[in-house]
Amino acid sequence: SHIVYALSCLQNHVWVDVTHHNASLPPLAIKNPECLGLIRQLERNNDVGAQHYCVLKDACIYFYAGIRSTHALGGIYLHGYAITEQTLGSKRSVIEAKPPSEEFKTFYLCADNGADNNRWIAALKTSISKWLPLHQAIHIFMNSPLEETRM
Numbered sequence: 001s002h003i004v005y006a007l008s009c010l011q012n013h014v015w016v017d018v019t020h021h022n023a024s025l026p027p028l029a030i031k032n033p034e035c036l037g038l039i040r041q042l043e044r045n046n047d048v049g050a051q052h053y054c055v056l057k058d059a060c061i062y063f064y065a066g067i068r069s070t071h072a073l074g075g076i077y078l079h080g081y082a083i084t085e086q087t088l089g090s091k092r093s094v095i096e097a098k099p100p101s102e103e104f105k106t107f108y109l110c111a112d113n114g115a116d117n118n119r120w121i122a123a124l125k126t127s128i129s130k131w132l133p134l135h136q137a138i139h140i141f142m143n144s145p146l147e148e149t150r151m
Contacts, residue, residue: 019060023072027055027064034058035123037116042094042108049110056120059128061109076107079131083124085117095121 022030035056041063042049052063052073059079062072080100088094088108095117097107111117 018058019075019077022057022060023062023075025072026070027053027062027067027072030055030057030062032057034127035120037120038112039063039120040110042088042110049108056123056127059124059131078107078124078128081107081128083121083128085121093117095124097124 027036033055036054038051039054039061040049040051052065053067053069054064055062059081060075060077062075064072076097078097082098082100084096084098086094086096086108092110093114095109095111097109099106109120111120
């Protein structure tokens with residue numbers, strides 16, 4: 001499975017194991033999902049994009065071909081991203097996920113209707129806010145005295 005990691009320093013991070021494990025499960029097997037439903041991922045300049053069944057868990061959106069899929073096609077890891085509602089070209093309202101720095105991709109997502117968009121926006125904000133942005137966490141860890149980090 002190919003998960004798009006927003007931050008390159010994630011390679012040896014514990015969440016990589018968790019996300020790979022989750023990505024190998026059927027969508028309905030992910031425990032305590034924070035949001036699920038159909039979502040279209042759009043490109044910036046147009047509003048066509050494939051619709052997928054998606055599950056949000058721990059600030060990661062997993063994309064499935066459909067509700068009966070056996071595993072995820074991939075996912076987007078959104079730690080540190082800012083979620084807002086925007087209007088694209090055709091005036092339709094979309095969810096913008098903006099990265100913590102320019103080198104990462106901005107994602108545009110769109111649910112079936114405004115109410116669904118709002119449900120996803122609320123869930124995404126809540127999910128992301130539970131996690132200290134990773135670069136901050138690593139900075140704190142790297143700068144803390146050894147005694148504090150020993151088990």
